[in-house]
Amino acid sequence: MRVYVFGLGHIGLATATWIAMHDYQVMGIDINPNVITAILDGTVTIEEYYQGEHIAHLAQSQIRQKKLSVTAEFIRVDRVPSIFMVAVGIADKEDGGQDLSPLISVLETIAPYLVSGDLLVLRTTLIPGTIDQFIIPWLRTLKVTMRLAYCPETIMETRAFEELENNPLILAGIDAESVSAAEAFLRSLSQAPVYRASNMRTAETVKVIQNIQRDVNIALINEIGEAALQLDVDIYELIALANTHPRVTLLKPGPGVGGYCLPNAYGYLRQGIDAGKCPLPLMSLARKQNAARPRKAFPLCKKEPGDYHHAD
Numbered sequence: 310m311r312v313y314v315f316g317l318g319h320i321g322l323a324t325a326t327w328i329a330m331h332d333y334q335v336m337g338i339d340i341n342p343n344v345i346t347a348i349l350d351g352t353v354t355i356e357e358y359y360q361g362e363h364i365a366h367l368a369q370s371q372i373r374q375k376k377l378s379v380t381a382e383f384i385r386v387d388r389v390p391s392i393f394m395v396a397v398g399i400a401d402k403e404d405g406g407q408d409l410s411p412l413i414s415v416l417e418t419i420a421p422y423l424v425s426g427d428l429l430v431l432r433t434t435l436i437p438g439t440i441d442q443f444i445i446p447w448l449r450t451l452k453v454t455m456r457l458a459y460c461p462e463t464i465m466e467t468r469a470f471e472e473l474e475n476n477p478l479i480l481a482g483i484d485a486e487s488v489s490a491a492e493a494f495l496r497s498l499s500q501a502p503v504y505r506a507s508n509m510r511t512a513e514t515v516k517v518i519q520n521i522q523r524d525v526n527i528a529l530i531n532e533i534g535e536a537a538l539q540l541d542v543d544i545y546e547l548i549a550l551a552n553t554h555p556r557v558t559l560l561k562p563g564p565g566v567g568g569y570c571l572p573n574a575y576g577y578l579r580q581g582i583d584a585g586k587c588p589l590p591l592m593s594l595a596r597k598q599n600a601a602r603p604r605k606a607f608p609l610c611k612k613e614p615g616d617y618h619h620a621d
């Protein structure tokens with residue numbers, strides 16, 4: 310079966326390579342020609358390895374075996390029902406919303422070439438409600454019957470292949486056929502469990518909530534760390550002893566929250582709900598605390614290790 314993967318950034322390139330490694334015919338499409346050149350030249354700088362081999366070599370090996378092709382211009386190869394996977398990045402707007410133009414541009418690109426039985430699998434992180442509001446109405450304008458599934462991507466940069474192999478997946482579809490087709494495809498790529506959500510909005514919300522849970526818990530442990538400093542208690546000993554209780558799981562303190570998804574999660578949830586009715590004060594405070602954390606952590610980094618307990 311042929312799979313088209315849109316977006317060959319950190320997530321999309323690893324995904325396209327991984328799918329090709331599982332004996333599908335994959336075409337990766339990225340509108341940025343520099344991305345395509347780097348893949349073809351083997352100069353990709355993304356830090357991902359599988360069994361010791363860098364992603365640039367893994368992708369090139371699949372290209373040499375003619376299982377992966379990459380292009381800046383989408384071309385449908387044949388009229389056989391295929392899979393369209395979307396892993397484009399979504400820019401954030403100033404109001405905390407998402408600029409959906411990359412996703413809409415993919416939909417507009419493929420629309421004239423779709424055939425009945427094609428399956429669209431969205432992996433991009435979305436504000437809860439986006440699929441109901443924007444994608445399903447678009448689907449209804451098509452002259453063909455297309456399947457649609459959403460499976461939010463949860464892999465972590467630098468661990469992409471390990472997590473493509475092992476991370477459990479959350480999956481929703483617009484109908485039973487879509488879910489079954491997407492599940493069969495995803496199960497052919499890893500042994501990891503696939504959990505079905507009853508609808509798209511639930512799957513969108515799960516991804517956002519998984520990240521918010523971490524955002525809040527990171528804020529919590531950083532605050533506990535500050536209290537421990539005041540008490541002259543070793544934070545790592547404190548965590549180790551507290552975590553001996555079966556219902557306690559403290560994280561480790563750190564310089565803040567990075568990456569793409571965690572810092573955006575609170576804003577996505579807020580945009581998806583009526584914040585007047587549900588203002589999310591706890592999550593909001595955690596987000597503010599984490600955004601301010603690097604400024605607090607930086608002076609501590611400058612001190613000698615032995616000075617740590619006496620920092621003010």
Ligand SMILES: NC(=O)c1ccc[n+]([C@@H]2O[C@H](COP(=O)([O-])OP(=O)(O)OC[C@H]3O[C@@H](n4cnc5c(N)ncnc54)[C@H](O)[C@@H]3O)[C@@H](O)[C@H]2O)c1
Pocket residue numbers: 315316317318319320321338339340341344396397398399411412414415432433434462463464465466568569570
């Ligand atoms: N990076 C992570 O750690 C991570 C983890 C889990 C999920 N995600 C999600 O995965 C998605 C992609 O993230 P990423 O880190 O790979 O982003 P990225 O910015 O590294 O890559 C996105 C790629 O999409 C391309 N693109 C944009 N519009 C396009 C279009 N119309 N057609 C084809 N290509 C297009 C861009 O040129 C870019 O190369 C995001 O929704 C993100 O939330 C990211």
